[in-house]
Amino acid sequence: MPKDYYEILGVKRDASEDEIKKSYRKLAMQFHPDRNPGNKDAEAQFKEINGAYEVLKDPKKRSIYDQFGHAGLQGGGGGGGFSGDTSGFSGGFGDIFEEFFGDIFGGGRGGRERAGGPQRGDDLRYDMTVTLETVMNGSEEKIRIPTVVECEVCKGSGAKAGSAPETCPTCQGMGQVRTQQGFFSIARTCAACGGRGKIIRNPCSSCRGQGRKRSEKTLTVKIPPGVDTGTRIRLSGEGGAGLTNGPAGDLYILIDVARHPMFERFGVDLLCQVPITFTQAALGGKLEIPSLSGKVRLTVPAGTQTGSRLPLRGKGLPHLNRPGVYGDLVVEVRVETPVRLNKRQRELFEELATCGNEDSHPDSKSFFDKVKDFLEKMSS
Secondary structure (H helix, E strand, O other), rough: OOOOOOHHHHOOOOOOOOHHHHHHHHHHHOOOOOOOOOHHHHHHHHHHHHHHHHOOOOHHHHHHHHHHHHHOOOOOOOOOOOOOOOOOOOOHHHHHHHHHHHHHHHHOOOHHOOOOOOOOOOOEEEEEEEOOOHHHHOOOEEEEEEEEEOOOOOOOOOEEOOOOOEEEOOOOOEEEEEEOOOOOEEEOOOOOOOOOOOOOEEEEOOOOOOEEEEEEEEEEEOOOOOOOOOOEEEEEEOOOOEEEEOOOOOOOEEEEEOOOOEEEOOOEEEEEEEEOOOHHHHHHHEEEEHHHHOEEEEEOOOOOOOOOEEEEEOOEOOOOOOOOOOEEEEEEEEEEEOOOOOHHHHHHHHHHHOOOOHHHHHHHHHHHHHHHHHHHHHOO
16 A cells, blocks of 8 residues: 555645745755665665655645545546556655755746746835824824836837847756756856847847836825834836846835824833922812823822823824724823922912821831831841
């Protein structure tokens, strides 16, 4: 009975593609015949590893195998069938090389598909600093950015008017030349065309055959309410121009919210420290305080202590992804001790001190009761 492919690769049946690939690479390098010369067992295991990976790396084959087992891959499971002979050296060490080094040498499958064809332009990044007022209300900002745009003279072809790029005779338009060295299949960028797959005999004088030119452009960026530091705004197609008429990249606006002189931000909530007088703290009252949406009235309860936090519901910042929902504005009260008293003020405070009692200052009474108990224990 054939061995289970998941067991061969040492992975669970719900393993991800990355987990399967990682295990395959490790085992294939371990049991490759070049590392085990003359070892028939290693050679057989290497064949099994390749056969298992050929199936499990392909989502369609893997799905059929999961449903019907080995019979499904041989056409006996009602799933259309695939050839069951996947244990040979087809896709042997050459595939391993591409798995490891394809991106470096341009020899992977993706590299072959991209070589010589249209290439997408670069993504660009623009750092933008905004104020809390912008976070509150949103805005539209105009920015001017350096970029690379398609040459308007040759329309991105790089060739002079009346001529056209020719297919590179060295790489036949692939953009790469491939050499075989034993098991290794190495692809290198074609030196004749620089990897473009085309040769321009008569380059455009405006862009010197590049098909692109450096430029600047002005864009209008819509900043939605509720953005935060680290928010990215994507402008599709506003990045660098592509090569050989490829699509343009994207522009990413990276938001940084500036510090505010009055409010401190905590997500969608705002914190504002407000000083109040002894009288307001003791007797209570109403205050007008600022918010990002205008003045608001705050009720200070009688007996408010310094450090108390009084929330104003819905007066904070808007949620980025929940329109119409706002955080809170939290007012942290700071009782201000009066300074530079005049004669009459001093007299009133002295009078207040003589008529005070413990009930008016419960925290002080509690603290000094603890102090008294502590000193008595120390003396005993």
